[in-house]
Amino acid sequence: MxxxxxxxxxxxxxxxxxxxxxxxxxxxxxxxxxxxxxxxxxxxxxxxxxxxxxxxxxxxxxxxxxxxxxxxxxxxxxxxxxxxxxxxxxxxxxxxxxxxxxxxxxxxxxxxxxxxxxxxxxxxxxxxxxxxxxxxxxxxGEETQLIGLVETAGLPENGDVIFIFPGTHSKHMYVRNNQLIDFKTYMTGEVFNLMTRHSILRDSIELNGSGEFSAKKVEAYKAGVREAGVTNILNALFTVRTNQLFSLWDKQQNGMFLSGLLIGHEIQYLLQEKDWQLVLCSGNNLYELYRMAIEELQLSERTVTIPAGMVDKSAVAGHVKIFSYQKSTLNKLNL
Missing domain, CATH: 3.30.420.300 (2-keto-3-deoxy-galactonokinase, substrate binding domain)
Known part of the structure; x- marks a missing residue:
């Protein structure tokens, strides 16, 4: 076997x-x-x-x-x-x-x-x-995925790269010369779930279950991304409620606004990381949202996107790489 x-x-x-x-x-x-x-x-x-x-x-x-x-x-x-x-x-x-x-x-x-x-x-x-x-x-877990992606994605081993892994707890991983040198965790997905299910904002939002984005929903989402760059996040969150009270957006559009607000707040700082290439590593469920946010913030030119299928297999590739290294090391010790 x-x-x-x-x-x-x-x-x-x-x-x-x-x-x-x-x-x-x-x-x-x-x-x-x-x-x-x-x-x-x-x-x-x-x-x-x-x-x-x-x-x-x-x-x-x-x-x-x-x-x-x-x-x-x-x-x-x-x-x-x-x-x-x-x-x-x-x-x-x-x-x-x-x-x-x-x-x-x-x-x-x-x-x-x-x-x-x-x-x-x-x-x-x-x-x-x-x-x-x-x-x-x-x-x-994410470090194993990162090992796998660096192995399979064909990215240059030299240079400064930030790998973005969206999720419940998004990870931004700083890689230089084939080493992870720093990383940051963002509770973007968890905060979104808390706001939509357990906060005063829950009555102002209807989640977009279909996954399809109409022009109005995209407009609301991008408005949230822009708002993240100019308003304190704690104050900006309450505008989700006033958007609905003042009939600025319907509830589905308001849900998109909240999503844009949180994702925009997560990646806004990347505007300052001008010397770093960005690599978006996202599955199908979040890819389009992060792509739109990156586009709205004019970060697209220095962003590479890893296909969802490759991201899905990254843990496997990481396991194979780790296994191969461990076995090679053991074989050398037994010589």
């Missing part, structure tokens, strides 16, 4: 396990689940009296997903190594591992690893990958 590798991205709220061929990273099968680290940890805590250690319980949960993947592909996966990243190495994960420090090399050598050997009831070696910390920020 040495031709295969199990790539596991285990986040706080989701789980993704992919069987890939090591030679060319071809996807052979995939299992997705909402059984994230948070839910798994809570389930373990509720069953502590069963006598299973946290590591044993996480292995048990992981084995269920491996069994499902084996049924999908039609053959046993015993003996296939697992490379696992994300929140699995956190304080609520399988085992907490200290963060790597900056600068963080993107050739696979910068990753801190915890190796777990084959067990009688778990016939898989596990390589658990830690995250990265700076003096003011932390992340787990």
């Amino acid at each position: 040495k031709k295969y590798l199990l790539s596991c991205d285990w986040g706080t709220t989701s789980f993704r396990l992919r069987l890939i061929e090591r030679a060319d990273s071809t996807l052979a099968g995939e299992v997705l689940s909402q059984n994230g680290i948070g839910q798994t940890y809570n389930l373990w805590q509720s069953r502590e009296n069963d006598g299973l250690s946290r590591e044993e319980f996480f292995r048990q949960q992981l084995q269920e997903h491996i069994n499902a993947l084996a049924r999908q592909v039609g053959f046993s996966l015993d003996g296939v190594t697992i490379v696992m990243s994300g929140m699995a190495s956190s304080s609520i994960g399988m085992q907490e591992i200290p963060y790597s420090n900056l600068p963080f090399a993107l050739d696979g050598s910068g990753a801190l690893m915890q190796h777990f050997g084959v067990q009688p009831d778990f016939p898989h070696e596990i390589m658990l990958v830690s995250g990265v910390r700076s003096d003011h920020d932390v992340m787990r």
